[in-house]
Amino acid sequence: MISVLLLDRQTVTVIDIGDLPLLGRHRWSPRRHGRNVYARAKINGSWVYLHRLVLDPPPGLVVDHIDGNSLNNTRANLRAVSQRENTWNVRPSEGRGISLRKGKWRARMWHEGHRLELGSYAAKEDAIKAYDTAVSILRDKFAFRNSTPSALLAISFPPKARKILLAQMELNGEKSGEGVRAMFTGE
Numbered sequence: 001m002i003s004v005l006l007l008d009r010q011t012v013t014v015i016d017i018g019d020l021p022l023l024g025r026h027r028w029s030p031r032r033h034g035r036n037v038y039a040r041a042k043i044n045g046s047w048v049y050l051h052r053l054v055l056d057p058p059p060g061l062v063v064d065h066i067d068g069n070s071l072n073n074t075r076a077n078l079r080a081v082s083q084r085e086n087t088w089n090v091r092p093s094e095g096r097g098i099s100l101r102k103g104k105w106r107a108r109m110w111h112e113g114h115r116l117e118l119g120s121y122a123a124k125e126d127a128i129k130a131y132d133t134a135v136s137i138l139r140d141k142f143a144f145r146n147s148t149p150s151a152l153l154a155i156s157f158p159p160k161a162r163k164i165l166l167a168q169m170e171l172n173g174e175k176s177g178e179g180v181r182a183m184f185t186g187e
Contacts, residue, residue, distance in 0.1 A: 001016070002015065002074055003015055005039065006028075007039055011030045011071070015073050015074060023050065023053070023054070026041035027041055028041045028050060037070055051065065051073050054073055054075065055075070061080040062080070064078070064081045064086045066078070085139075088135075088139050096135075097118070098124065098128055101120075105120065105121045105124045105127035106119075106121075106127065107119055107127040107130040108131075116164060117161060118130045118131060118134050118158070119158050133165075134165055
């Protein structure tokens with residue numbers, strides 16, 4: 001079951017009802033950070049963010065809001081991740097990993113410190129599908145996809161990208177990647 005905490009006259013945060021005894025004794029207020037609003041309270045003279053108090057991540061990890069909603073502080077929506085993994089879950093306005101250049105839509109992403117070119121496409125939708133397919137393979141559960149997984153279609157990747165993606169699928173050993181593997185190898 002869930003409950004809400006009022007942060008100000010117009011802002012609420014959603015929490016699990018089981019966390020109410022821990023959180024209800026503090027005075028929470030909204031803190032704007034870019035496009036997001038976070039709940040925070042002054043506890044023992046220091047500002048503490050609600051999501052960190054709820055999850056209490058180990059040192060070196062941050063708290064990620066899985067659905068991207070910084071006011072959804074239910075335990076099911078929070079996970080402890082590295083800072084790098086947290087940046088993979090950012091939701092840009094035009095579509096993550098794609099850009100328009102010289103009349104074509106380019107798909108690319110960073111992988112292990114190197115930019116991975118996923119190809120140039122006439123249609124924006126094809127660039128989105130290329131990015132979403134690659135990010136699904138390389139980043140798994142931390143991936144932000146521009147579309148739903150069922151929208152992934154066969155995309156022709158450049159040779160370097162195809163090699164990296166196939167190698168990662170082999171490492172993952174995922175049965176769910178069989179259809180994607182077939183589109184790379186023509187099986």
